[in-house]
Amino acid sequence: MVQQDSHDQDHAVPAERKRRLTRGSLVRDVVAEVKELHFADQAMLFGAGLLTSLLPFLILLSAFASARVDDDIALRLGLDQRAAGIVSHLFSPASASLNAATVTSLLFVVVGTLTMASSLQQIYERAFRQGHGRPHDLPRLLTWVAATCGVVVFESVVGRPVRDAAGGSVLVELLTFVTYLLFFWWTIHFLLRGRISWRRLLPSAIATGVGFVALGVFAKFYFSSSIVSDDKTYGAIGAVFSIMTWLIGIGAVIMLGAVGGAVWQDRRVTDDSSDGHRQPI
Numbered sequence: 234m235v236q237q238d239s240h241d242q243d244h245a246v247p248a249e250r251k252r253r254l255t256r257g258s259l260v261r262d263v264v265a266e267v268k269e270l271h272f273a274d275q276a277m278l279f280g281a282g283l284l285t286s287l288l289p290f291l292i293l294l295s296a297f298a299s300a301r302v303d304d305d306i307a308l309r310l311g312l313d314q315r316a317a318g319i320v321s322h323l324f325s326p327a328s329a330s331l332n333a334a335t336v337t338s339l340l341f342v343v344v345g346t347l348t349m350a351s352s353l354q355q356i357y358e359r360a361f362r363q364g365h366g367r368p369h370d371l372p373r374l375l376t377w378v379a380a381t382c383g384v385v386v387f388e389s390v391v392g393r394p395v396r397d398a399a400g401g402s403v404l405v406e407l408l409t410f411v412t413y414l415l416f417f418w419w420t421i422h423f424l425l426r427g428r429i430s431w432r433r434l435l436p437s438a439i440a441t442g443v444g445f446v447a448l449g450v451f452a453k454f455y456f457s458s459s460i461v462s463d464d465k466t467y468g469a470i471g472a473v474f475s476i477m478t479w480l481i482g483i484g485a486v487i488m489l490g491a492v493g494g495a496v497w498q499d500r501r502v503t504d505d506s507s508d509g510h511r512q513p514i
Contacts, residue, residue: 259497266492270359272485275352279484282352284477286345305389308396310479311453316460320476322469343378350374353487354424360437360491361421361429370426377424384416406446414442421491437494444486452479 307317351374358364388408395404418438422431456475463471 259500262496262500263489263493266360266496267488270356270488270492272488275356276481276484276488279349279352279356279487280477280481282345282349283480283483284473286342286349288476288480289342305385306476308389308392309449309452310456310475311449312460313457316457316472319460319464319469319472323472346378347371347374350377350424353377353420356488357421357424357491360488360495361425363425363428373423373426377420380416380419384412388412406449409449410442410446412442413445414438417441417487417490433498434494436497437491440493440497441487441490444490445483448479448482448486451482 304317304321306312307320310316310320312320351370354370354374392405392408395401395408398404415438418431418434421434421437422429456479459478460472460475463474465471467474
């Protein structure tokens, strides 16, 4: 019975979206969908959530692990030596001590991270036209946060030697694509509580993986000069503006990947159920 319901949901395209899909191109359909999601507002809010919750959480974990989070940020942004030096001033190394202040900070960060995870869950629910499920899904959100930290650690540990290998610039992009394709394929399925089949979610996972590769390539050409320029204008704190832009870009990639894959899949379903005349893509 559950499998049948999932099958029906995979092939049921809402009437409003179906009418739209029969009129426009893929790009036009995606633009219409992201407008419904209030794309700019959601991307900025998601980026702010990453800055104020997940990033501090990773910094705390790095402190306990005696690692440097600034090195990881510099690598992910493709920063040159000068820009990486500016970022390093934002993250002064310090030994972590477990006290009341640390515990309180960690609790606030965890709450913020869970709020961000819940926001991501709602984005996926809206992108795939799913009703919001149980209001309190704490174990699921905690599991996703733990998995996210694991993926970040994995990419940091594996990505460094890959970058140093022959042809590392190409291999690291391939690693990024595969890692985020698999992670967000699981993420969407998990946060939607398995209501959408793996097959239908694959286009969104592929689009998200491609988006992260594109963001990484863009970062290499943009953020070094941006950080240096902001440092001259605002001082060391100017680097935060560039980091915030990067985090907003992550939110945009996640949303565009989800919506783009969902619209593409719905167009296929709509075309297959029509009289055989496909719409232009």
